[in-house]
Amino acid sequence: MAPERQRSGVIPEPTVARLPIYQRIAAELARTGQATVSSEQLAALAGVTAAKVRKDLAHLGKLGTRGTGYDAAQLVRGISEVMGADQDWPVVIVGIGNLGRALINARGFLARGYRLVGLVDTDTRILGTEISGHTVVRFDELPARLSEKVAIGIIATPASAAQDAADQLVALGAGSLLNFAPTVLMTPPHIRVRYVDLSIELQVLSHFALTDHSDAGAMSSVGIQPIAAPWAPAAGEHGARS
Amino acid sequence: MAPERQRSGVIPEPTVARLPIYQRIAAELARTGQATVSSEQLAALAGVTAAKVRKDLAHLGKLGTRGTGYDAAQLVRGISEVMGADQDWPVVIVGIGNLGRALINARGFLARGYRLVGLVDTDTRILGTEISGHTVVRFDELPARLSEKVAIGIIATPASAAQDAADQLVALGAGSLLNFAPTVLMTPPHIRVRYVDLSIELQVLSHFALTDHSDAGAMSSVGIQPIAAPWAPAAGEHGARS
DNA sequence: CAATGTGAACAGTTTCACAGCT
């Protein structure tokens, strides 16, 4: 029945990082009553080219209809499926400072499939505190409170504590780590790690501010900046590898 | 005198995103008394290949010495220079929730060159609050408090407020935006935008957890995982484009 | 006939291998 899903090969990482963006747009359009989306429209709203959208979506199998476009609702489901948002991913957050709290509270961050199962910190001032239905504990108290393996560990500690956090998370079964601390982690080879280093983001911006030096729009790389619009979507990619 | 700096062409974005990592490592080594670093050592600590390190650093001009390696202190300075960390970048943060506060407090985030000049929010509960020597104000009060153009605007608001924040920041002269809200921003073509979407990071991890499915270390892409170590650095890239 | 899906050309990065300094 289902119109041929889950195409064969692996999906390239840049594509994987763009799929959630298409999904968000498709969901919003579906919500406002639009049943179908063209690659052109999706491209305009996502800040990429239409060809890229089609290549990206082709990885999901054929869920478009020629002459018509993609079914918005079907797109949302199809992308959920490949992203694994359907499954259940027990998440532990280490480091309950401002960043940790921001992650806990951010709407849409721990939604759909990503289930918070533990909060870890060492600061005695917040140990024992209850946040979002979870008590903040030290690492050695965590196993007693877990009834399952951790799938994803989020490291929101200072750099000095990050490696230890990674070790402990791996010991609890985490196969994936999301590291916000500015350090390169040493991990066994089968562990997937993604880095989000906020200070690097700033530095990359200032570097290009320097080299673009007022030569408006010269930003060689992408930047589709579609046809006739006073303002065009600013295209962006989300990187990192394991 | 200075040994030929600032090579001609543009530096590829993936390289730009790695330079701060090398810098951090070089700084740490210099601090512990090591005067010179080889590409091999830098590679092992950064989780990349030695060839990549050499190609990357070659963009800075020739600051290595054959047979010896790179001078650690010189590396730190050279990278500061190309990243623009020497210059002065007035930064405004919009959205003083947990994330905004995390950015303000994170050691190393607003250091060296990135100078906080304004905090904006609309929540009456925190308006007027003083944080890090800056009073949180509404956007319309900000111009009166600024004595210069904004260089970089950081958007740490909910998605619903992000586009407005972007518009206002651009009006204040910001040429670069760092957007943490899960939305594609519409901006004039000469504005550089980088996206950090936390929920996408989680989804990318779960996608690959799905497809790698226990086939340990098969992660095709990079993953140098050097020679003989029980644990190898987990390589990572930091992406996004304007 | 509009809009997808895709082979082929193109572009950007990474890896390799080694020539060239120190």
Add this chain to the structure above:
DNA sequence: AGCTGTGAAACTGTTCACATTG
């Protein structure tokens, strides 16, 4: 002898152009 700097090859991802299909 050791280690950088760099062309050339390999690879990965993007853009183009169009045949194909509903």
